[in-house]
Amino acid sequence: MKIINYISSIAMPLIILIIIMYGVAEKNKTFDTFLKGAKEGIEIVINLFPTLLGIFLAVGVLRSSGIIELIVQVIEPILNTIKIPAQIMPLALLRPISGSASMAVATDIMTQYGVDSNIGLIASVIMGSTETTLYTIAIYTSSVGIKKTRCVIIAALVADIIGMLTSVVICNILS
Amino acid sequence: MLNIIWPIFIIISFIYAIFSGNVEKLNNSIFESAKNAVELTIIFFGTVCLWNGIMQIAKETTLMEKITKILQPVMKILFPNIEKNDEANKEMSMNIVANILGLGNAATPLGLKAMKTLQKQNEKKDTLTDTMMMFIIINTASIQLIPTTVIAIRSSLGAQEPTKIIVPVWIATICAAIAGIITAKIIIKKVKK
Numbered sequence: 001m002k003i004i005n006y007i008s009s010i011a012m013p014l015i016i017l018i019i020i021m022y023g024v025a026e027k028n029k030t031f032d033t034f035l036k037g038a039k040e041g042i043e044i045v046i047n048l049f050p051t052l053l054g055i056f057l058a059v060g061v062l063r064s065s066g067i068i069e070l071i072v073q074v075i076e077p078i079l080n081t082i083k084i085p086a087q088i089m090p091l092a093l094l095r096p097i098s099g100s101a102s103m104a105v106a107t108d109i110m111t112q113y114g115v116d117s118n119i120g121l122i123a124s125v126i127m128g129s130t131e132t133t134l135y136t137i138a139i140y141t142s143s144v145g146i147k148k149t150r151c152v153i154i155a156a157l158v159a160d161i162i163g164m165l166t167s168v169v170i171c172n173i174l175s
Numbered sequence: 176m177l178n179i180i181w182p183i184f185i186i187i188s189f190i191y192a193i194f195s196g197n198v199e200k201l202n203n204s205i206f207e208s209a210k211n212a213v214e215l216t217i218i219f220f221g222t223v224c225l226w227n228g229i230m231q232i233a234k235e236t237t238l239m240e241k242i243t244k245i246l247q248p249v250m251k252i253l254f255p256n257i258e259k260n261d262e263a264n265k266e267m268s269m270n271i272v273a274n275i276l277g278l279g280n281a282a283t284p285l286g287l288k289a290m291k292t293l294q295k296q297n298e299k300k301d302t303l304t305d306t307m308m309m310f311i312i313i314n315t316a317s318i319q320l321i322p323t324t325v326i327a328i329r330s331s332l333g334a335q336e337p338t339k340i341i342v343p344v345w346i347a348t349i350c351a352a353i354a355g356i357i358t359a360k361i362i363i364k365k366v367k368k
Contacts, residue, residue: 110329147302
């Protein structure tokens with residue numbers, strides 16, 4: 001387990017180091033380039049804000065109204081038998097549909113149950129290892145006018161489910 | 176999609192809150208959610224800009240081309256119908272490398288360009304080809320070296336080791352990708368074009 005934690009902590013600095021050394025070796029004006037990229041980032045975040053605001057509102061009222069608790073109570077006995085915490089179900093259901101919605105839900109889960117708790121870790125790993133499947137399929141097929149998608153959605157959802165189950169298993173082993 | 180889900184969430188919550196006596200909580204959560212959205216955005220300002228800056232350097236050097244070359248044997252397995260010198264092969268590899276490096280904004284335009292090239296070679300214009308299907312699966316599998324967004328959220332919430340999740344994410348992603356690829360291969364064999 002120690003080695004996993006070590007690789008996890010060395011990965012990000014190592015990648016940044018390699019990229020910057022590469023830039024220097026190729027005589028790139030690395031700082032100017034960095035500024036250019038960072039500036040583009042501003043626009044990305046500004047465009048993201050209205051979506052986040054809307055989604056946080058929906059997720060916030062869902063939780064405070066008590067509905068999520070109700071759903072969790074209903075499905076908990078079923079999921080407990082296979083050791084999946086029911087609290088992550090809202091995230092699992094939203095993840096393939098909307099990136100910002102699942103991000104809001106994941107943040108909510110981490111705040112509520114603790115970022116270093118098992119549930120918090122599972123939510124993090126699910127967010128990192130899965131993609132907004134339905135959205136991706138929609139833009140890729142519609143951009144070229146394809147209507148018959150030959151069940152690609154099934155393969156994509158199988159990948160998502162396996163990714164989520166693996167996330168649960170790994171986090172259960174690690175903690 | 177969200178045009179349907181969003182209002183449903185809000186309407187159900189408001190009605191349920193009235194009947195379950197949680198109106199006070201609901202009231203607080205409205206302002207709380209606005210505050211949370213601002214806080215998360217501020218965190219994103221730092222991380223997204225930082226990562227975008229670093230990755231701009233990767234984009235402007237030959238690093239991306241290098242990784243694209245390393246990727247070729249894998250491309251051959253995934254897309255047996257595509258020739259190495261094909262324009263589509265280049266565009267798809269670039270898209271996959273951009274995804275691996277976490278350049279979401281660069282990856283999508285590259286991916287759509289690849290789809291366009293693949294569509295030119297497609298005989299049945301309204302049906303997904305084998306190559307397209309596999310390409311979409313790879314794109315939905317989220318193969319990413321560093322899940323920066325999640326790490327940023329974790330760090331802002333005071334996690335002891337925000338990057339602790341990197342290796343677990345790799346394992347989960349690889350399992351998901353393999354499952355997706357196998358299922359897609361089965362579909363390609365069984366489901367007629």
